[in-house]
Amino acid sequence: MPNPIVPPLPRRLAAEVVATAGLVALILALARTGRAALSAAAVGAYIGAAYFITSSTAFANPAVTIARAFTDTFAGIAPSSVPAFVAAQLLGAVIGALIALALYPDAATTAGVVVARDAR
Numbered sequence: 001m002p003n004p005i006v007p008p009l010p011r012r013l014a015a016e017v018v019a020t021a022g023l024v025a026l027i028l029a030l031a032r033t034g035r036a037a038l039s040a041a042a043v044g045a046y047i048g049a050a051y052f053i054t055s056s057t058a059f060a061n062p063a064v065t066i067a068r069a070f071t072d073t074f075a076g077i078a079p080s081s082v083p084a085f086v087a088a089q090l091l092g093a094v095i096g097a098l099i100a101l102a103l104y105p106d107a108a109t110t111a112g113v114v115v116a117r118d119a120r
Contacts, residue, residue, distance in 0.1 A: 009081065013088040015054035020092025021099060022046065023060045028100035062086045 007015075026046055030039050050058030059065040059077070065086055069079045077085060 009084065013084055016059065016085055016088040017092040017095065019050045019054050019058035020060045020089045021096035022050070024093050024096025025099040025103075028097065029104065032100065032104035032106070059085060060089060060092070062089055065089065 023043065023046055026042055027039060030036055030042060047058055047060065050060065059068060062085075065077060065082055068077045069082050
């Protein structure tokens with residue numbers, strides 16, 4: 001019998017796509033508008049809100065998804081669901097980048113503001 005509290009997997013995957021797309025779009029928009037210094041607080045606020053709003057609990061990061069597979073909490077993830085969640089996150093990242101590109105056509109040129117570069 002399905003758990004009435006946990007939404008079905010397709011719904012959680014869709015929520016993961018949305019959460020990841022929003023996160024990537026947020027980071028790129030902050031970089032594009034010269035507000036990269038706000039990234040840490042904005043990402044923390046976004047993930048905190050998305051955790052309670054989305055049915056997937058907004059892992060929004062493959063590393064977090066894999067780590068949560070090893071936990072035994074209500075916000076964990078079944079190891080068998082990890083590949084689907086990572087795929088949803090990759091799709092969300094592409095969608096988020098496309099949103100940022102549509103809103104800020106030169107977003108690719110300002111990505112270096114957020115992405116750390118090797119100082120060598």
